[in-house]
Amino acid sequence: MSNAPSSAADSTASTPSASEWSPDQFKVEPCEGKVRFHDLDLPDVVMRAVADLGFEYCSPIQAKSLVHTLDGRDLVGKAQTGTGKTAAFLISIITDLIDYPYLGRRRPGKPRALVVAPTRELVMQIANxxxxxxxxxxxxxxxxxxxIDYDKQQRQLREQVVDILVATPGRLLDFNRKNDVDLSEVEILVLDEADRMLSMGFIPDVRAIIRSTPHKRDRQTLLFSATFSDEILHLANMWTLDAIQVEIEPERLTADTVEQIxxxxxxxxxxxxxxxxVRQQELERVMVFANRRDQTRRLTERLTKSGISAALLSGEVGQKQRIKTLEAFRSGAIKVLVATDVAGRGIHVEGVSHVINYNLPEDPEDYVHRIGRTGRAGAEGISxxxxxxxxxxxxxDIEALIGNRLQCLHPDEELLKRPA
Incomplete structure (x- = not known):
């Protein structure tokens, strides 16, 4: 989308030549009713990354949105986290930045694409x-x-060229006001989990951020929300131009195959x-959810010291470690995976027998996401x-959302004994 003139020598790092890899090396057979990533005419370097990740067919939100966003259209999408929407908007951003390279001299702290999300954990996951x-x-x-890392982030913004900036509203606005971030040439703006930003009181900050970007007719804007309230639709109408509206129906709230205690x-x-x-029931593959990263860290350490093979999955875990951890969990080398909500969404591991909510989540929908990690594909599970x-x-609130009363018990004394 950029039409800035000048020499490619001042651009970001060079793109690997297409001769190094071809989409023909990633065979995916056509399947009726499904859209392959091969069908979207993506740049080879994007297809190579898609192949590395093992993505074959688009999820519903990807199939419905990419056909429009790759064509430069604004989009308002109703989709929960875990539906593949992150990959949908990232693939669209990356394709656009590759197809329309910035040929001018790049200045540090001046992103071409901006993704705004409500929480640090979600930002880190999107960035991963x-x-x-x-x-x-x-x-x-x-x-x-x-x-975290105020000085480090400020130094990076002042010294390094950035193509895609992923940010929480408050810190981004702070850096923008200090001129460490220049949003005047943002070509693509993504507002993720807009409903949560609304409920957390971030909309005034988001408004100020958007005023620092080009007018909506001069940028592409993608807005995603788990719900379409009147206020969200009003904001979407203000911030987007002739947007395509896409809705993905949420998965069934709670599976009949999951016993909830x-x-x-x-x-x-x-x-x-x-x-x-975990010990008395000899659980082999269990996911434990806690609300805060520091809590997940402590739980992982205490479980490990108590002789239970456990690993951590949170927003601070890098992608390579995340992949290794999930492989170990799938293979059975790790019995307990301790996760935050953001890190745990979108994880599809067969055979998770139990989900344990160490804390009840503050958002009832997170409860649904959590227990949905078990009882999959007709198998029975317990939460x-x-x-x-x-x-x-x-x-x-959780019972109102799922439409059921939950079975509440007081644990036997045997279950409350201190570990030996």
Whole structure:
């Protein structure tokens, strides 16, 4: 989309020659009712990354959106996390930046594409996915998030050229006001989980950020939300131009094959309960969800010290380590995978017998995503949720969403014994 003139010598790193790899090396047979990535006329360097990731057929949101976004259209998409929407907008961004290379002198801190997301964990996950998809293209990805590494992020913005910037609203606005980020030539703007940004009070920051980008007629804008409330549709109408609207129906809320049990337990007894449930029931493949990254880290360490093979999956885990961890979990080398909501969404591992919610999630929809990791493809699964004095009040909202009363039990004393 860029029409800036000048010499390619000042651009980002060079793209590998097409002779190094061909889509013919990645065979995917046509399948009725499915769209192959081969069918989308993607650049070879993008197809090579798609092949590396093992993507063969588009998910529904990818199939419905890419045909429009690759053509430069604005899009408003209703889709939950875990549907493949991240890859959908990243593939569209990367393809556009490759097909329309910036030929002028690049200045640090001046991105061509901007992705705004509400949480640090989601930003890190998007950036990890982007790193995998750009690895053959020479495009550069940077993150800007609150709470950590202020000086390091500022230094990178001042010193390094960036093609795709992934950011949380508050920190991005801070750097923008200090002129460390220049958004005046953003060609593609993505607003991810707009409903969550609305509920978290970020819309004033997002408005200020958007005012710093080119007018909507001079950029492509993609907005994704799990819900289409009147306010979200109003914002979408303000920020997009003649947008295509795509809706993906959410997966069935909770599978009949998942038995859902809530243990009423004090916070101080939760780890003992977790340990004893895993040990006494000899669980082989279980996912444990907690609300915060520091909590997932501590749980992984305590489980490991207690003799249970466990590994961590959170936004701070790099893509290579993430892949290794998932392979070990699939093979059975790791019995317990401890994850945050953002890191855990989109994980499809066959044979997960149990999901344990160490905390009840603050967003009822996250409960649905969590327990959906088990009871897949007709197999039976069990979810245990630990509800204590600080999070039991979330149960009514979860029950209202899933349309069922949850079975609440007090654990036997045997399940609360301290690990030996």
């Amino acid at each position: 996915d982007a790193a995998e998809l750009v690895k053959h293209s020479g495009l550069k990805v940077q993150t800007v998030v609150g709470g 809530v243990y009423m337990v004090s916070e101080k007894d939760k780890f003992n309960l977790l340990y004893n449930v 245990f949720s630990f509800a204590c004095e600080t999070d039991a009040f979330m149960l009514p």
